[in-house]
Amino acid sequence: MIRWRKGTVDSVRREWPGAIELDVTIDGDGARRALAYTHLVGRPQPGDTVLLNTTALALGLGTGGYAMVVAVPDRLPPDPTGPGHLVKARYTPLQATVLGADEQGSPHHETLRDADSLDGMPVIVADLHSALPPILAGLLADRPGTRAVYVMTDGGALPAWFSMSIARLREAGALAATVTVGQAFGGDLEAVTVHTGLLAARLVLDADVAVVAQGPGNLGTGTRWGFSGVAAGEAVNAAAVLSGRPVASLRVSEGDARERHQGVSHHSLTAYGRVALARAQVVVPELGGKLGQRVAQQAAPLGERHELVPVPVDRLEDALRAAEQDWGVRLSTMGRRLDQDMAYFLSAAAAGRHAAALLT
Structure with missing residues (x-):
């Protein structure tokens, strides 16, 4: 193994x-x-x-x-010091003890102990970590200065430190903070569940918007249910039960060679159409042409459970290119860059644009 x-x-x-x-x-x-x-x-x-x-x-x-x-067996690091009784990557050889925002020894415990509401905060949910930069590009292009916090789930990489995007987005001021939840660790705050992670983002980190997605990497098996992105549907449920406003970002591709991911990915259709039991606003990007028609048709069945929100993508390409240049982030998904799968990045940016509209 x-x-x-x-x-x-x-x-x-x-x-x-x-x-x-x-x-x-x-x-x-x-x-x-x-x-x-x-x-x-x-x-x-x-x-x-x-x-x-x-x-x-x-x-x-x-x-x-x-x-x-x-x-480094010949030069071990010093023993850890400080508070923290939350163990993540539990019962593995590299289990790590962290201070959870929601644990009893945390200075935030009293704030979170009986917390139960996000007070209508928009929560953008996405399948892949690569959606984070374009979501922020769309959000901040339409509403500069919005305080966005990333809630990183444990479907991909467990250490948030793996992500160069997080580091560069923080340095550029595009991302206020990261909360790592579940078995994920290494964020500015740690939390046990997506629920307390969202509450910490709102009540401790003063987020205007939260973005929920797994860390870098993605586990898939080519089956209907065997992929880590099913957690996107569960994140919609968490946001809704806490009185947030779930905004579902569709995973869309024009460059993926696999049929199940062309147009709207089956990941989005399963996570939002089957797993998400609470109502969300599903952003349908107005991509135009045959691809736009295909995306609208594929997304239509989601309207039985959710509100479909058409969002124009004009000027979002400019925002994406500016994000790469100004923030120093590399827009890439599954090895495809911006010009190789523009629809993917525009669709994520459209979710950010819609969240900005909810705040105005």
Whole structure:
């Protein structure tokens, strides 16, 4: 189940908050890229011997295609200090103890203990982590200064530190904070569930809008129910039960070679059409042409349960290109860049645009 290797650090490639990318020479495998989470294993340095998990690397996984540093055995980091009794990645060799915003020892416990309402805050729900930058681009293009908080679920990467997008969005001021929920960790705040994560975003971090999506990566099996994005439907339910305003962002593609993801992805149709029991506003981007007609037709059955909201996409391409340039984020989904799957990014940006309209 785990492919263990030892290696030697050759050099540091780059780093961002919480993570450091390395060049390593792995016994029997040669030179490879590796990733270390500094909060978990410390800071590897050139010449260090490192213990590595190379399972994802051997499988050729996209977002998981690193050798992961498990430990620097000859130079262990200091013992953790400070409060926190929430254990995440529980009962794994790398289980981590964090301070949960909702636990008894937290300074926010009293705020969250009996909290039960988001007071109508828009909650944008998306399938993939790659939707976060375009959602923010659409939101902030129409309503600059909106305070957006990302609630990261545990369907993809568990450490928020894996995401360079989060780091760059924070640095650019496009994202106010991140709350990691479930087994995910590494956010500005930690929470046990999506529910307390949303409440923390609103009541502790003073969010105007929350965006809920899984971390980088996505688990899918090509079956109707076997994909991590079903959690998008559950997030709609959480937002609704807490008196938020769920805004469902459709996963749309014109560049995905797989039939089940062309036009509106079956992920969106299943998550919103079958899993989401509460009513949401489903944003249907007005893409025009044959693709726009196909998207409208595919989304139509969702109108039996939800409110379908057509949203124009004029000027959103300009907003997306400005986001790449001004924020330093790389707009990419499943390896496809902006010009290779414009419909995907416009659809996410349209959800951000609609949330902006709800705040005016």
